[in-house]
Amino acid sequence: MSRPGDIPLVANARMYAVNPAVRTAWAALFGGVARRSGVTLTVIDHAAPAPLEELWSRPDLGLAFICGYPFAGGSFPVRPVAAPIPASPLAAGQPFYASHLMVHAESRIATLAESFGGRLGWTVAHSQSGFNALRSHLLPHWQGKPLYAQSVGPLVTPRRVIDALLAGEIDIGPLDSYVHDLLRAHEPETAARLRIVETTAPRPMPLLVASDTVDAATITRLREALLAAGAEAAMLLAGLRLSGFAAVERQDYDALLTDAHKADEAGYKAPE
Missing domain, CATH: 3.40.190.10 (Periplasmic binding protein-like II)
Known part of the structure; x- marks a missing residue:
């Protein structure tokens, strides 16, 4: 039609x-x-x-x-x-992005391994940046048992992941790298309260x-x-x-x- x-x-x-x-x-x-x-x-x-x-x-x-x-x-x-x-350098002139695994800027978590045993946030099962990229990145560390004490989701949107991090509801969560670009440009005060621990492979x-x-x-x-x-x-x-x-x-x-x-x-x- x-x-x-x-x-x-x-x-x-x-x-x-x-x-x-x-x-x-x-x-x-x-x-x-x-x-x-x-x-x-x-x-x-x-x-x-x-x-x-x-x-x-x-x-x-x-x-x-x-x-x-x-x-x-x-x-x-x-x-x-x-x-x-x-x-952005991450995109390298192509229509590519990734997921940043983010923590609160004041978090003691410095590496991905240090987040294990804490509270992990995710968005929704049909999301690449908030679900699929996250589990693909964690897969090499997963040995058939949960890596985290609590898996918090669906949080649905990147903004809800940000809010959950800033409110202390989760310890680490995924954020679309392009959303992060926009935050740094238009909400630098919000971006400054977050910190990248690791970044997934570009997709x-x-x-x-x-x-x-x-x-x-x-x-x-x-x-x-x-x-x-x-x-x-x-x-x-x-x-x-x-x-x-x-x-x-x-x-x-x-x-x-x-x-x-x-x-x-x-x-x-x-x-x-």
Whole structure:
């Protein structure tokens, strides 16, 4: 099924709208994409605790972030548009990110091993950064018995992981490295209260997708507008700590499924 390109579509950046200022920047970026592409996009709110699964299932979805892990699994009726390229050394000019294993800045934990026996936080089972990358990173240390006295989750969002760390509810938890980039830029006081203990292996970034009811020509227009965003949207991209966008395909995310399969085969079903 396809839909004409002039039918209004919705856009949402909830996964990376870390605070009101960043949410506004994403809305402005989407507005520019709409102008360049000629595709009508209406930015909508879909704040937590509204399930992301509902957003990813909308037939009028024009642009929204989806985590690479559920995208790779093909569980949602979406097509890739483009993925952001973080302006960070970790990304190395590619649409890649990782998970930082974070503690409170004043924590006595200096190494990952020193966190074992404490309280581990995680977000939600369909998350790459908050679940799959975490258990893949912990798998070499796991010997069939829990590494932590308590596994706290689902905390659902990166913000909730941050809040739990700062409130002393957990001792260590995963944080999307791009979320951390945005925090350092827009909430330096929050970022200063956190400390990185270790970082997982880089993996493909969450990507912007459209519903599979959107016709191919419209998706191409949206993709081209994102890929060409550099010159016109330079200040917005700088504020969002991005160097641009890249075209991606579903197979680019196969490594995430391989990671998950290894953990599942070992019997390590959830971070613990």
